[in-house]
Amino acid sequence: MSKYGLADSERYGLGLQNGTLIGDVETKGTSWWGGGHFSGAVPIDEARRLLGLSDASLRRIFDEDMPVPDLHEQLAALNGSTMSYGELQQALRNLLGIRELEDYRSVVNVHNGHVYQVASEGYVIHQYNEVLLDNVMLLIDTSDVDLHISSVTNLGRGQQAVVQVAPPDGITVGGDRFLFTVAAFTSHDGSWATGYKIVIIRIVCDNTGDAAYRGGSPMYRIKHTRNSGLKVAEARDLLGLMFDSMDDFAAEVDMLQNVEVTDRQFGVVLDKLYPLVDANGVELSDRSKTMVTTKREQVVGMYKFDMRVAPWTGSAWGVVQAVNTATQHKFTIRGTNKGITRQDRQIQSAINGKFHDVDTTTIKAINDMRETFGLSQVLTSV
Secondary structure, three states: OOOOOOOHHHOOOEOHHHHEEEOOHHHHOOOOOOOOEOOOOOOHHHHHHHHHOOOEEEEEEEEEOOOOOOHHHHHHHOOOOOOOHHHHHHHHHHHHOEEEEEEEEEEEEOOOOOEEEEEEOOOOOOOHHHHHHHHHHHHHOOOOOOOOEEEEEEEEOOOEEEEEEOOOOOEEEOOEEEOOEEEEEEEOOOOOOEEEEEEOOOOOOHHHHHHHHOOOOOOEEEOOOOOOOOOHHHHHHHHHHHHHHHHHHHHHHHHHHOOEOOHHHHHHHHHHHOOOEOOOOOEOOHHHHHHHHHHHHHHHHHHHHOOOOHHHOOEHHHHHHHHHHHHHHOOOOOOHHHOOOHHHHHHHHHHHOHHHHHHHHHHHHHHHHHHHOOOOOOOOOO
């Protein structure tokens, strides 16, 4: 059986190894679970094969009532009937008390019969290959040959899928590289609307897919209803606005990289973010002071010595990066001793906007520091 085929063990589930295709691993690294890796772009035929495993169709739904008391006699009377097949089928349903629920349909995987959801009668299926590949090529005006697929994710029982299309190099601001990509989302179980948006996160699993889907950037959506297909011009306009917002983001980063922060000023920012006294100016307890001091030391270590941050030491961007990176990779995370990994918590924080809040709090501390020194304000958020 092909790696991407429906072997018995895979029939009702697509796991990380056989439900993801990850591209650009030569430049961006592999995922820890292995399998489905490509040094460059994901080949489109592999993408179509994986997405095709979740092709769906609408099926009628029937409900069963209590059968009539003289069922046996009535069934016997149908023996030798001259009814057409359809008429006989309906007669049997009537006798068995089976009625069609005309206002509803089930959305079913055509390969294995798995029921994704029960939908209203007007529900329109969005087949994954059509909305995640064909529509994206229309939106960015490219072909099968030129489409650079960064990742394809089709997990669980195929109820959700996302395709990420990426320019291989992204954009660079002051030596910091940002990989802005177009991601296309859809689902068969109603959990995700079909949509297209600009994202910065690299999508390599269901958690990162959900984080990207629920991120703050706007999304062009298509409803699962008749006459609500892709409006290419409208979608391109929105994507254009998204790219404009990415340009704004790049300008903000460039500005932060050019805002000087001296060592003395950095110390004031630390005092505002991690004070050693409480709101009333009372010195913290020994235990609390130790916890706060540890955080301060971890941020300072990131700021001055960690290669992810050190190139921007001495700037407001370096401060933002140091606090954000330390929060993600150094600070103690509660609950990881209960079977939840640091990576799990990081993904949850990305989904619920915690890291954005960290950046906003850091910018506020920088502004407060600059006010103390009689300097003009920087951004109110990033």
